[in-house]
Amino acid sequence: MKKSVFLCTFLGFSLILTAYTQTSDPQLLRQHVYTLASDSMRGRSAGSQEGLLSAIYIAQYFKEIGLISYEQDSYFQYFLINQNIKCQNVIGIIEGKDSLLKQEYIIIGAHYDHIGYRIKENAIEVYNGADDNASGIAALIELARLLKANEHQLKRSVMLVAFDAEERGLLGSKFLVSQLPLQHIKLMVSMDMVGYYKKSNKLFIKGVATLKDGKTNIQDIAFTAPLNLRMQNFEKTLFAATDTRYFAMENIPAFHITTGMLSPYHKPQDDADEIDYEGLSIITDFMHSFTLRMSQNESLSYSHRRNAIHPKDKVVAFGLLSAFGMSHLRYTQGAFAKGRSGWAYKGGLLLQIRINSYLSIRPECSYTYENFYQPSTSSYTSHIEKLHLQSLYFPLSLLLRTTFDESIYAYVGLGGYYSYVFSAKIRNQKLSLVQDIYPHRYGLQYSLGLHIAPVNIESIFRFDLYPLFHHDKSIKNNAFFLQLAYVF
Numbered sequence: 001m002k003k004s005v006f007l008c009t010f011l012g013f014s015l016i017l018t019a020y021t022q023t024s025d026p027q028l029l030r031q032h033v034y035t036l037a038s039d040s041m042r043g044r045s046a047g048s049q050e051g052l053l054s055a056i057y058i059a060q061y062f063k064e065i066g067l068i069s070y071e072q073d074s075y076f077q078y079f080l081i082n083q084n085i086k087c088q089n090v091i092g093i094i095e096g097k098d099s100l101l102k103q104e105y106i107i108i109g110a111h112y113d114h115i116g117y118r119i120k121e122n123a124i125e126v127y128n129g130a131d132d133n134a135s136g137i138a139a140l141i142e143l144a145r146l147l148k149a150n151e152h153q154l155k156r157s158v159m160l161v162a163f164d165a166e167e168r169g170l171l172g173s174k175f176l177v178s179q180l181p182l183q184h185i186k187l188m189v190s191m192d193m194v195g196y197y198k199k200s201n202k203l204f205i206k207g208v209a210t211l212k213d214g215k216t217n218i219q220d221i222a223f224t225a226p227l228n229l230r231m232q233n234f235e236k237t238l239f240a241a242t243d244t245r246y247f248a249m250e251n252i253p254a255f256h257i258t259t260g261m262l263s264p265y266h267k268p269q270d271d272a273d274e275i276d277y278e279g280l281s282i283i284t285d286f287m288h289s290f291t292l293r294m295s296q297n298e299s300l301s302y303s304h305r306r307n308a309i310h311p312k313d314k315v316v317a318f319g320l321l322s323a324f325g326m327s328h329l330r331y332t333q334g335a336f337a338k339g340r341s342g343w344a345y346k347g348g349l350l351l352q353i354r355i356n357s358y359l360s361i362r363p364e365c366s367y368t369y370e371n372f373y374q375p376s377t378s379s380y381t382s383h384i385e386k387l388h389l390q391s392l393y394f395p396l397s398l399l400l401r402t403t404f405d406e407s408i409y410a411y412v413g414l415g416g417y418y419s420y421v422f423s424a425k426i427r428n429q430k431l432s433l434v435q436d437i438y439p440h441r442y443g444l445q446y447s448l449g450l451h452i453a454p455v456n457i458e459s460i461f462r463f464d465l466y467p468l469f470h471h472d473k474s475i476k477n478n479a480f481f482l483q484l485a486y487v488f
């Protein structure tokens with residue numbers, strides 16, 4: 001009962017749209033944010049009654065503005081999460097005016113869901129999500145109004161989407177991607193957290209390199225208001241993942257527009273009175289010019305460069321490796337004193353487990369063969385002989401990589417290893433493990449590498465720690481390898 005009274009109240013809320021059609025209205029932006037981020041909306045969690053109310057609020061505006069509805073008679077695109085929780089994206093369309101280009105779509109989206117509320121000491125604590133992402137929705141509704149008023153300038157069609165269930169793992173955008181004829185989607189933009197322009201003094205456009213000539217296209221936009229644009233080639237951090245993700249994974253150019261992570265992120269203090277409405281208005285106007293420009297651009301095509309946080313690469317990659325190098329063995333006393341360098345060969349398997357866009361962990365297992373020239377002073381022989389060692393080698397490294405491109409990147413690795421010598425021979429004479437050759441080794445290794453998909457080229461330096469921890473300090477075995485790995 002209470003809910004329906006509330007619904008009527010806010011649907012009765014001024015749906016009167018101002019006459020200005022070239023610039024956004026800060027008062028309307030303010031109204032949208034205050035409504036969606038009010039305590040009565042209880043944090044708009046996906047599937048909640050208040051989530052549905054938010055969707056109705058947005059759809060009412062889409063209707064008032066005159067957007068074409070996604071379904072024949074509804075702006076809602078329903079989908080289920082956790083098998084039985086009903087959620088809905090709100091989708092409106094403006095058709096392009098060019099007879100050919102109107103087949104192509106630009107999607108401008110923002111998520112409207114947030115993370116709900118909790119009960120703390122018998123009181124309700126609402127996560128209002130004003131910046132995240134009532135700000136993006138306010139901009140989306142005003143952008144819809146401006147684009148509709150200036151639709152004669154649109155060549156491509158524009159699909160405006162208020163996504164649900166972003167906070168549950170980008171589920172609304174994932175569902176939309178599964179339903180669309182993707183060959184018609186030329187660009188996707190997500191406005192997520194755009195309410196802190198004054199504080200950040202920057203508007204970030206992340207992912208511009210995913211669109212061919214993206215940077216130049218944006219620089220060409222006729223926009224005169226003072227706006228400090230910061231273009232970044234790719235989206236880089238997993239923590240800022242937004243609805244661009246599933247589009248980017250389908251090789252659709254995708255941009256994330258944001259003023260950054262300056263609001264009290266996922267805290268109850270992310271409130272409407274903290275939002276910079278003047279800044280939000282400038283950003284909305286910029287998005288208007290941006291969308292017109294992109295819709296008119298001769299071609300919008302994928303650059304074949306991917307956002308680092310949208311890899312199609314598996315979380316776990318498997319690799320085959322092979323390496324050649326130099327190894328140096330020295331026993332400070334006994335039969336192999338004055339040991340020398342020899343060549344070494346290594347072959348084996350590796351796993352590359354991605355932690356985030358810039359860190360991976362890499363366990364490896366390989367067979368190593370080393371041979372060392374022994375000096376004639378060795379008590380085993382009277383002339384130069386070779387010592388053959390075979391061992392199993394188990395390094396574990398943490399890899400830190402560059403993130404500006406997914407297919408070519410440089411990395412450094414740091415880790416440790418354990419190795420077990422299972423055979424040692426001079427000529428055909430087997431040596432006693434433990435007595436002559438101590439079989440257990442461990443140490444540190446670091447590496448420098450270059451990944452040119454699908455191959456890793458890497459130099460590896462291995463330092464024996466054995467002498468540090470054993471009082472007899474009788475062995476030292478360092479090595480250098482040049483390694484090639486094929487990563488699946």
Ligand SMILES: [Zn+2]
Pocket residue numbers: 111132133166192193242
């Ligand atoms: Zn968000």
